[in-house]
Amino acid sequence: MxxxxxxxxxxxxGLLAQELLSRGDGVQGLVRRDEQRADLAARGVKATVGDLADLSVEALAAAFGDVDAIVFAAGSNGGSMETTKAIDGDGVTKTIEASRRAGVDRLALVSVLPESWRERDLGDEVEYYFAVKKQADIALSRSDLDWLILRPSLLVDDPGTGTVSLGPAEFHGQVARADVAGALAELLHEPLIGRQILELNAGPTPIRDAVKANVRRR
Structure with missing residues (x-):
């Protein structure tokens, strides 16, 4: 793939790229600086230099080429409203259209659990971030692509466990980024999962088994 x-x-x-490379997959990506492209090339990753906020749909489609799948894992992380709109909002809709033009049907979006941090006073910028992420989920779910939306709970940098809880609805807790990457790689390689919203939390089920349990015969 x-x-x-x-x-x-x-x-x-970055973790997803490592996971895919370890499986023998080809990996490409978008970077903002030439030195990032050189660093990725040393790891066997082909990169296109460009700023998502400024790239046209046509230029993005050309960068995609004839890949088998696209993963949107970019994000503003609740920064300024302007950046959130440009990346988490407009960036997703631009990627959807560029996927169509490139003829790439499979598009996976890393979103966020709607319940994340709801116990906190988040402030206007983070509330806006959640609203934009929801709008992006809706835009992708209404597209004609073979889409997948993955909503992880609170992300932590702990070592991955290789086990998760994955399904249409999950409790909000926390999950290691390494396990998110592992789940994404497994989901991309499961052709019977598509046009689904799945939520992800730490849990006891091996990732491969958790993915298989969410297969819908199509």
Whole structure:
């Protein structure tokens, strides 16, 4: 499989790239600087230099080429409203259209559990972030692509356990980014999972088994 990762220099994107490379998959991505491209090339990853906020749909489609799947793991992490709109909102809708134009049907989006941090006073910018993430989920779910939306709970940098809890609805807790990447890789390789929203939390089930349990015959 050849996979293009939006957000390949981020934590989840980088871990996903490693996971896919270990499986023998081809990995490509979008980076903002030439030195990032050189670093990825040394690891066997082909990268296109460009800023998602500024790239046209046509340029993004050309970068995708004929890959088998696209993963959108980029994010503003609740920064300024302007950045959130450009990346988490407009960036997703641009990627959806570019996927269509490139003829790439499979698009996976890393979203967020709606309940995350709801016990806190988040402030206007983070509340806006959650609203934009929801809008992006809706936009992808209404597309004609073979889409997948993965909503992990609170992300932590703990070592991955290789076990998770995965399903249409999960409790909000926390999950290691390494296990999110592992789940994404497994989901991408399962052709019978598509047009589904899945939520992800720490749990006792081996990742491969958790993915198989969510297969819907299509």
């Amino acid at each position: 050849d996979v293009f990762i939006m957000g390949i220099t981020g934590k989840i994107g």
